[in-house]
Amino acid sequence: MSGAKKEARMRARRDHTLKVIKGAKPGVPGRVAQRRIVPRQFPRPVEPIEDLLRRLDEEPVDDPADLADPANGDDPTSADSSPEDAPGTRRTGEPAPSAPRRRSLIILLVAVLAATVVAGGVTGHRWYVDRATDQARQQALAAAKQASVNFVSVSAASVDRDIQRITAGATGDFKDEFTRGQSQVRAAVVENKVDSRGSVLRAGLVSGDRRRAVVLVAVDATVKNVKAPEGRPSHYRIQLDIVHDEASGRWLVSRLQFVG
Template sequence: MSSRRNTTLKVIKGAKAGDPPPPRRRLVTRAVPRPAEPIEEVLERLDQEPVENLAEAGDLTAVGGPAEAEDSPDPAAVGTAAGSDTDAGQKGRSAPAEPGPPGRGRAVTALLVVLLSAALAGAGVYGHRWYVDRATDQARREAVAAARQAAVNFVSVSAASVDRDLQRITAGATGDFRDEFTRGQAQVRTAVVENKVQSQGTVLRAGLVSGDRRHAVVLVAVDATVKNVKATDGRPSHYRIQLDLVRDRDSGDWLVSKLQFVG
């Protein structure tokens, strides 16, 4: 039988008292060598490898471990401090007012909208009515003023200014009245010139029969003093004239569309 080798490490003799202790070997985990490699070679390699300084290793461990652990804040402490700051901030802020019932808020808003719409609609209707009434009153006053002037122009004719007088009457006429007066203008002019007519009228009264912003009927009472070859001193005449007027869309002037003597 083959005898087994004794692989037990023996204590090296020759160490003296007072000598520093031999360096401690580092424990290294290695794979078990193949059976073909002698165990003596493995031990020799272990003896030749440098030994790690345990003191330095301890310092490194202190720097990387315990020191960092001391500087690191405690998660529980952090959570407590954060909670305290949050509570303090919430206590410093005033608590928000509790909203009222949503249904009541919507009802109030809807009521306000209805009231506002009704007020605006009423104001719009009233404003439009006020504008229409104001515009109608203004148009009626202008129609009466135009009728007064047209009546005076119609009865105020002079042989010395016949062309200008007739032109003034034509300028204030429209429609059928303008057409009729234009057709008979030549005869009127001849009669005024031959009879040396001089007539000057004065309005006594004028009243609106009916009217709106476009049409009006006006009665005008006129006194006139007429002179001619037979009445050199002049004789008074009294006329009641009804004038139908329309408002021109372009110029806005009131023009006589019909003229007739009444009463």
């Protein structure tokens, strides 16, 4: 090996060698301590430092204006996306409502719809109750008219059928009283050869709901008997208390009395 190559090799080795001088171990008194050199190698860089610095200088630098700041609420994924690509977004110039605002609008809409349904249900129920009450009053009025005509329309020729018709339309106290006295009524009608036919002039509802009603009925009748074979007119004003029987669905007379 030539002297120049040997010198260059030694110089490169010195550049990467750390000389550590250590003292001699304790020895015999008066003996000079010996020193020795321990070579240690530095780790070699992955690439030369000059090349690394040059590469860093040549790389492009990001523009700070293009960077999203998460602390300010910026969305780093929205810079390269268009409004058409993002689902649920509006076009340019149309501000999209925030999520809390959308929730508030939905809650308000649900509340309005619920209030409308409740109001419609209350109104519908009230209409149904009013209509059912009106129908019940009309039925009660018609039943009172028919009961009044039945009560004053009795003939010796059909006395049993007439009494049965009156009993069938009665209930409560009135039915009990009439049933107890129907034998006397039958005997009087047959003995006096009674023939009475009545018709309603006017009728009015005093009070009433879907279960009970009080009705006043004005009735005219022509009564024939042994003392008046040609017949004589009679005028009656009858007050009837009637109730709705749930089992049969009919309106029945619970009380009947002559007034005025």
